[in-house]
Amino acid sequence: MAITQARARALLLTPAGLWYAALLLFPLAVVLIFSFGERNPIGGYAPGFTLEQYANLPARFAAFRNTLTLAPLGTVAALLIAYPLAYYLAIKVSVRWKTTLLILVIVPFWTSILIRSYAWIYLLGGNGIPALLEAFGLGELRLINTPFAVLVGIVYGYLPLMVFPIYVALEKLDKSLLEAASDLGAPPWRSFLQITLPMSMPGVMTGSMLVFILLTGEFLIPAILGGGKVFFVGNALVDLFLQSRNWAFGSAVAVALIVIMLIVVALYTRAVRRFGVRRDDVGLM
C-alpha cells in the first residue's frame, strides 16, 4: 500500500516536476552560468569563467538604489492609503454593502495593469492634472516621466493587494474587545493602538510583503510612466538584453536581483515569527 501510494504520488508530481525543470530550473541555471561568462564582442554570450560581471555591478548602482528607495516608498504609501480603507470596510461598513465594496476594490486589480498604468499618462501629462493646477494659478508643474509619476502608478497598481490582507486581518478582530475597552474608559486612539493595530499586523505584514516583492521586480510602470528616465532594476535588466546585448552582465544583474529578493523574504519570515502571523493568514488572490 505504502509503495503504491508513493508511486501514485510520484506520478502525480511528474508533469509539474518536468515543467519546473524545463522552464524554471534550467533557465535559472543558465542565468547563473552565464553570469560568470563574458560578453560576446558582437553581443550575446561568450563562455568563460570570470567574476568581472559581478565586479561591474556597481555600474547599475542607480537602478538598484531607485528600486530600493521607490519600492519601500511605494509600499509605505500604499499601506498608508490602504489601511484606513481596509479599516472602514472591516469595521464601519454595514454587512449589506461589504461584499459590493470589497469587489469594487478587487476589480481594478483583475484588469490589465498595462491599461490602468497608461491611463495615468493622460492624468499626469501636460494636459491633465498639471493643466488643471495651472488653471488654478498653482504654477507650472511637471508630473509625467518623474519618480513621482512612477510612485503614483505603483500605489495605484498595487493598492488592492494591500487592502485585502489588512481587511482579512481586521475582519477577524473581535469587536467586543473594542467595546470592552471603551466601556473601561479607554479613548479610541488607545484602543486602536493597543488592540486594533496589533491585531491587524499580520495583514499589514502580508500586504507589505506582497507589494514589496512585486515592486522589486517591477518593469512596466517605470517603463510607461518614467519616460525612460526612472529606472528600476527590471528596466536595467531589459535594457541589458534588448539594447546592450550583454547577456553575461545581464545575468549577473538578474542573480543580484534574486539574491536581494531572497534576503527580503528571509527578513519577512523572521518578522512573521516575531509578529506571530499564521500561515493561513497569508493567502490572497
Added chain:
Amino acid sequence: MRFYAVAVYGFLYLPIAIIALFSFSAGRSASSMDGFSTGWYVRALSNPFVMEALWTSLKVAFFSAVLATVSGTMAALALTGMKGRLRAIFDVLVMIAVMIPGVVIGIAALIALATAFSAINPWLEVVLGRQLSMGLGTLIGLHGMFTMSLVVLLVRGRLETFDRAQIEASNDLGASPLGTFLQVTLPQIAPAILAGFLLAFTFSFDDFIMAFFVAGSETTLPIYIFSSIRRGVTPEINAIGTMVMVASLTLLIIAQILLRTGTLRAKG
C-alpha cells in the same frame, strides 16, 4: 471616514473611467472628448491585427490555464499530507516560481531556450526537417509554469483545510481510491480548482513581460497595446482597453456567481 473611502474609490476608478470616456470620442485626439461615437470600437474590432492579437491571447490563456490547472491540481493532491525531501523540494520550487519577478523569468527563459534551440536545431533539421523556435509553445509553457504554482497553492490550501475523516470514512465504506477521489475529494476542491483556472487564465491574458520575451513573432494583446502606446495613445487603444476591462469584469462576476458556495472566502 466615508468621505475618505469615496476618495480612494475615486482614485481607483478615475483613470479607468477616463479611458472608457475617451474611447467614445468621435474625434481623432486620444486626450479630449469631441462628440460621441462608437466608431473606435468598430475600428478596433475590424482591425485584423487587434483581432489576431486577441485570438492569440485567448489561445495562450486557455491552453496555459488548462495545463496549469491539471498539473497543478495533480501536484497539490500529491503534496498534501506528504513529508520528506521531495515535499521540501516542491515547496521551494513553488515559492521560487511565485517569488521571482516576471522580468527575470522571462529573460531567463529567453536566453536558456535560445541557447538550447540553437544547439538542438541543426539536429532536428536533419532528423525531422523542422526547427524549434519561440512562439505559442514557449509562451504557453512559461505562463503555465507560473500559473501552475498558483493553482498548487490554492488547491493545496483547500485540501489542507478539509476534513480528512471524510476520506477515511469513504475508504472504510469500501470505496475505491478513484471513487473516493471523484465522490468526496473532487467536489470539495472543485471551487479552488475553478478559482485556480480563472486566476491562471486572467494572469496569462494580462501578462506582458513574460510574453514580451518568449512570444517570438507572436503578438498578444498586451504586447500590441504596449507597442501601440509607445507610439502615442489613440482612441482605438482606449476602446480596446475598455473592452478588455469589461471582459475581465464579466469573468470576475461569472466567477463570483460560480463560487457563491462560499469557498472563495477560504482563499481570502
Added chain:
Amino acid sequence: MTRDNSPITRQKFMEELRRYEKGSITRRHFLGATGLGTAMAVMGGAVPSLLPGRAQAQDLGNRVVLATWPNYHDAANFDRFAEETGVFAQVNVFGSNEEMLAKLQAGGSGWDVFVPTNYAISTYVEADLIEPLDLSRLPNYDAAAFEQRFADAGTIDGTTYAVPKNWGTTGIAFNSSKTGGVVDSWKTFFDGARDQFDGRVMVHDYQLTTIGNALVYFGHSFNSVDPAELADAENLLIDVKPHLFAISSDYQPSMRNGDAWLTMCWTGDGKQMNSDMPEIGFALGREGGEIWSDYYAVPKGAPHREAAYALINYLLDPEVNAREALAHGYPVADSRTNALLPEELLNDPILYPAAESLTPLEFGAAVTLTDPNRAELMARFKSA
C-alpha cells in the same frame, strides 16, 4: 574589417560629399530625376513589379512580418499589397538598431523583412543573421537608379545583403512657438535643456544618436569610440538627464501635445510634424550629426521568405515608393521614384537641406554598434 574604421569611412564620406556638392548646383541632377532615361527606368521598373506578385500568389502564404522604424510607411500600401497578393503584413516597430539586433540574436524573431541602417549591416553579416539577397527575385531593384552613397552599405565584399529604402538625417525638431525660434545647434540643444528648455527636451533611446550628438557638442566625431571623448559625452548626458522630458525614440506624441518642445528627430518625423503643425520645425545641428540610409533585408531563417521578397519588391516599385515617401517624408535615393514625386517635396528644405548643412554630418560607423563602451555608456546614462 577595414570599412568599419571611422577614418576610412570619413575619408570616403568626404569624397562622396565633394561629389554631391558639385552636383548640388543642380539639385535635380543630384536626385537623378532627369528626363528620358528615368522615365524608361520607371516603366521598366513598374511593369515587372506586378507580374511576380500575381504569378506567385499561390505560394506566398498569407502573411509577412516586417520589423521597421516608427512612422516609416504608408499603411495604405500594405492594404494594397494584401489585395494584390493575399499577403497581410504585420508591422513591428523598433527604437534602435540595437533592439533589432538583440531580437535577431535571441533567435525566433519570426521576421521576414527588417530595416537595418547602413552601419549595422556588416555586423549582421558577421553574426550570420542576414541572408544574401537573390536579386533576380527583386526585379524592381535597379542598382543603377540609386545614389551610390545611399546604396553601397548594402553590399559587402561583392555580396548584396540589403537594398536601399530611404536616407535621411538626425536633426533637431523644435516647437518654435515655445522655443522662440529655430534651434539648429547641439550646443543650444544640450545647454538649453539645462536652462530655458528645462524639462522639455527629449533624446533618443538610441546610443548612436544620443551619444553621437553629445560627442558632436564637444566637437568630437559622431562615431568616436575614444574613451576620453566618450567620457566627455557621458558627463554631458548624465548632467542633462535630470532636465530631460524623456528618453525615447517615439517622440511624436509628446511633441504634438506640447509636453516636449525640443527633440532629436529623424527627417521624416520632422516633416510629418511640420506638415500637421507648422510651428514645429526641423533643423540640422550646425556642428554635425548623422546622415544615414536604411535598407530592406531578409533575416536568416525568415519563415515566409517568398512573401519577404514579394514585399521588398513591391515596396521598391517606384510608384509604391513614391506613395511611401509622400506619407513618411523621408528622402529617397531612387531616381525613378523621385521622378514621380511632386516638385515641392523634392525642394522641401526638411527633406533636402542645403548641401552645406549636410557637410559636417557623418554616416554611422559599424564599430559604434559593437563597441561595448558605447553600449555600456548608454545603459549607465539611462539607469543613472
